[in-house]
Amino acid sequence: MRLAKENPTWGYRRIHGELAALGIKVAAFTVWEILKAEGIDPAPDRGSSSWAAFLRSWPATSSRPLR
Numbered sequence: 001m002r003l004a005k006e007n008p009t010w011g012y013r014r015i016h017g018e019l020a021a022l023g024i025k026v027a028a029f030t031v032w033e034i035l036k037a038e039g040i041d042p043a044p045d046r047g048s049s050s051w052a053a054f055l056r057s058w059p060a061t062s063s064r065p066l067r
Helices: 002-006 012-021 028-037 051-061
Strands: none
8 A cells, every 4th residue: 555655656567566576475466456445546547747747857856867
């Protein structure tokens, strides 16, 4: 739940991948079921900004130069 709330653009597959990287074994479908049961909408509906807004803000927060 914490990953979903702190990362509103992540979907259940991304959350599943992050949990797997931490060594937590859980099926992607289980993550989806938990999010659905808690009333958390799918990632595209949770994201507060558009892809264009993200791209506009990225250079301001990144130390990497654009190419």
